[in-house]
Amino acid sequence: MATERAQRFVDALLKLEEHGDLEGIVSLFSDDARVSNAASPRVFSGPAGARQFWKEYKGTLGKVKSTFRNMIEAGDRVALEWETQGTAHNGSAIAYEGVSILEWDGDRISRFYAYFDPHALGQELAHNTGARSEVPSTTPA
Template sequence: MAMERAQRFVDALARLEEDGELDALVELFGEDAQVSNVASHRTFQGREGARHFWREYKGMLRQVKSTFRNMIEAGDRVALEWESNGTAHNGAAVAYEGVSIIEWDGESIVRFQAYFDPRVLGQELSQGTAPRSEAPATAPA
């Protein structure tokens, strides 16, 4: 199946976002995995590092759901173009988009790196001030 690994990751992420199920996602990572994103000041190492990274991701937002516009799988590499929408703990709507690159070694992820504009996410989380956080206009009754 051409997109098997990409779909395994997407399905495991959906379980984390919907139900808080962390283990299915963490089990995809190898013991030597490197996990990070552009907002992080560190690279998380190994399966336990992946657990910490994804626990922080889920804990950052009250509610979140990612949708995927493009999933590209070539050899041992997967590129996912996504948009995540949710609600911050302060009640602000959050929407940000980016690309994740995943490198596999057999059945295990050895490197995960997410790229997005951290300024947009930071504004939305802290103040609800990014343009996409504005409440939609309601039609007069």
């Protein structure tokens, strides 16, 4: 069963992916949060940094959907094993997987880091070599 904190993050990410809602995910980060991933040499800081990080994430990808295989919580840390499929804004199909580590300070994320193979994702983005994936379109009910 997903932990409450892990589920809050997953729900916010899905709202970002489906509807472009940046503020929902940004609101989870603490004032001194550090945000990064294996593809970025940069560490984004605080809510403004989190906003920039997630804006760039969504700006790189068009239709996208992440699914989560495992959510593991130990103390103030959560590990999320995921797979993301969809298309980039350039039309390239993408399908990649990885693990994100979230460190919490109370009810806010103080550190987020995603581990995945950035070379493979870069090849998919640049050369359209990713496995073809269909992301279901979301229509209002």
